[in-house]
Every structure is written in C-alpha cells, then in structure tokens.
Amino acid sequence: GAVVSQHPSRVICKSGTSVKIECRSLDFQATTMFWYRQFPKQSLMLMATSNEGSKATYEQGVEKDKFLINHASLTLSTLTVTSAHPEDSSFYICSARKGTDFYEQYFGPGTRLTVT
C-alpha cells in the first residue's frame, strides 16, 4: 500500500497564532511531497512542492514566510501557518510521491484549519 497520514485532522486557532500540520508517509519513502489548499466548492490549489533535504518550491502568490514547509526526512513534511488570519481558514491536503511511482500522488486525509 501507500498510506499518507496528516495530523491534526482538524484544528482551530486564534488569529495571530501559528499552527503546524504534519504529513507522514507511513509505508513508503516519499521523495517528493506536495501541499495543497482547497477552499469550499473549489479545486485543489498547489501551494508548494518539497523534496527531502532541500528547500520547498512555492507556487506564485504563496508567501513562503507565512507558509513554512520543512521536509526533514523521507517520511515527514510539515507545513506551519504563521500569524494565521481568518482568511487562512481552509482545507489543507498533502500528497506524496514514491521514488518509483513518478506519476501517482498519494493523498493524506486533509486538515481542516479554522482561524477565529
């Protein structure tokens, strides 16, 4: 199998605080991990691509200082939303790509972030 987990599944935080979301590949080594954001009734928007041991590549319009991504190992990537605002409230989904499965991405279950 190829299982990806995310933690937490839901989080509520106050405006101005930071929150960290973890993405783990449980039974494979993920050479590349992707972070997406999805607003209600919209499609997935790629935020950044990260490869283990190197800096993440952010999509245009995504603030790298606000959305900190760390891909410290082949099984773990983290997304930290810093100084969160209500407009950051969204569904954040990570996906991972195996080294041998270049075409398929395995998705985590997502994290629902609500900023009050």
Next chain:
Amino acid sequence: GQNIDQPTEMTATEGAIVQINCTYQTSGFNGLFWYQQHAGEAPTFLSYNVLDGLEEKGRFSSFLSRSKGYSYLLLKELQMKDSASYLCAVMDSNYQLIWGAGTKLIIKP
C-alpha cells in the same frame, strides 16, 4: 495559460449511467487523472490515461483523446455512494498536476 474545464454540477439517477467530460489546454502532457472526492475528505485515485482510448475498471471507465484535449469519466450502475465531486487533473511537462475545479455529482434515488 493552462486551463482545465469540467461541468460544475451534474445530476443522475441511481442505477443509471453518467458521463463527466473534461477538456484541457496545458503546456505539455504527461497523462490525465480522475479523482473522486467526498465532501470533507481528500481525493482518491480513480484512473490514469496517457494513451488515447478507453480504460475500463469495474463500473468506472475513462476515455482520452489527446488530439482533442478531451477526456471523460463514465460511471455505470450508479449507486448513492457515488455522490461526490470528480476532479480531472492533467500532468504537464513539468510533471505537475493541473487541477480542474471538479464536477459535483448528485445521485437521486
């Protein structure tokens, strides 16, 4: 620019057949994916087409015409649990997935 179009919403009857279309214009093409996404959940993989033609997998089939920039997902013997959003995504020349906005499929008894 890169663009993927699919209908916003479709309605079908339990037991029937429905076809969800997807047209695309992308910089390069390394395959087209269909994903199913239930509300509040992450997408789950349904199919991958890289060559022209029809790929059948149980009740679901996916068709691709690269010359027309067109694909469809065919769902047969619809069940209530098939109510979900169906996302079309194209892998471009940089091996990045470009996503459509999704088609919300409503199944009525």
